[in-house]
Amino acid sequence: MKRLVCMICAGWLFVSAVAQTKLNITTDKTTSLVFPFAIKHVDRGTSSVLAQQVKEAPEILLVKAAARDFTETNLSVVTDDGSVYAFTVTYDNKPAVWVYYLPVNRTATISSYTNAILDNERITKGIKDKKYNMSAGVKGIYIKENTIYYQIYINNEGAVDYDIDLLRFFIKDKKRSKRTAVQESEQKPLHITGNYNKVKGSNNTVFVVALEKFTIPDKKYLAIQMMEKNGGRHFLLKVRNKDIMKARVLPDLK
Template sequence: MKRIVCMICGCWLFVAGFAQPVALTISKDKTTSLIFPFAIRHVDRGTKDVLVQQVQEADNILLVKAATEGFTETNLSVVTDDGSVYSFVVNFENKPSVWVYNLPANKKQTVATYANGILDNPATMHGIKDRSRGITVHVSGIYIKENVIYYQVQLINDSPIDYDIELLRFYIRDKKKSKRTAAQEYELKPLHVSGNISIVKARSRNTIVVALEKFTVPDAKYLAIQVMEKNGGRHLLMRVNNRKIVQAIPLPDLR
């Protein structure tokens, strides 16, 4: 489990992660502010000893105060628009040392939210595809947000036989190899994959979105996207050059 790393500067608390609940101390006479990276969708209090109020002018800020002094330890949960859940262990303190908590975005959850949102996007890119015995795969879109690049891949099964996916692999490979040396490969590990990567039913299609750390490809190399069939021979391989990668569409901020 990841540790929570905190840095206190004046009365501000920056929390670098929230794999476990954040310790929150509140008082009855002063208000504590929780600032989230996205709009607040839902708030749940463990007990009525904790008073909460959302700021109408800023839907990502939650004001917290104690209803009674010396209450028994309780909890507070907040769900934001990107699907992240923030958990707090709440205790009473007459004079808390921190009045403003600035919560970071949950990177993994944010990446998943973007990937899921891309699944139903219409195709924005053409020309990157491969076919084998009734199975077609093509890259229908490439998107970018900060340090994450998203590949929208569509698999089409026009055959009467289900296509069971054994492997979906992204790697960078040399365009040419010397007879004396083996081709150099560098595999890229996905940050997140959305969509059905197990099977493409007969006469149907699947869309998959794969999130990877941002990268570009040198002129002497290409990005290979490989799809292999389980217990079959309908294997597919697409080559993506840097000219296509740099055409990635920027994604807007989540609201």
């Protein structure tokens, strides 16, 4: 978990912008912006906007107008989880809102976690597929609230590069009779970090995939399918419910 701690400290480098929020301020009263994470950086469009962080509460920014009727400008705030909050700032004698509670930018938070666990040591064993002088498997399964993170590796011990054409996640029946139609429930990744496009010969790669939290019914498994572009080196990893139940809980971003 060493990398996780380091990446959380530097998580603001992995930014993801959110839609702009209209912010009305005045000279006589202070407007408070309350963020879900500590503030790392503040950028004002012009000096007409005064902004001050609260030492005792690093997630709060106090904003005020330095002059009346200034030209519309902007304000950008980067928080500790890697989010960028953008504001369009205008002057208003009597703003209707004095306190803004900003929501969590979930995409940025997930991105911070996937980057943080990318280089973690292996904690999950037994989920692998090996053939063609190659091997693929799951190094770790992590969970944070409603998101599960799968740390996946591919080792290419051969001389020929491996180009990934298809990466799928779906829930599949363990066994089925010939008369039973195939039923697959596709699981769309929320975010992927790392190289999952090409693995050069005599090389390896690790990537992390974030999926919406789910558990697997009896007699089914999560299939992680990787198929080669213009080739036949395909892999299938089978994740069972007992593997998900052993997922390591990630700490809060701070």
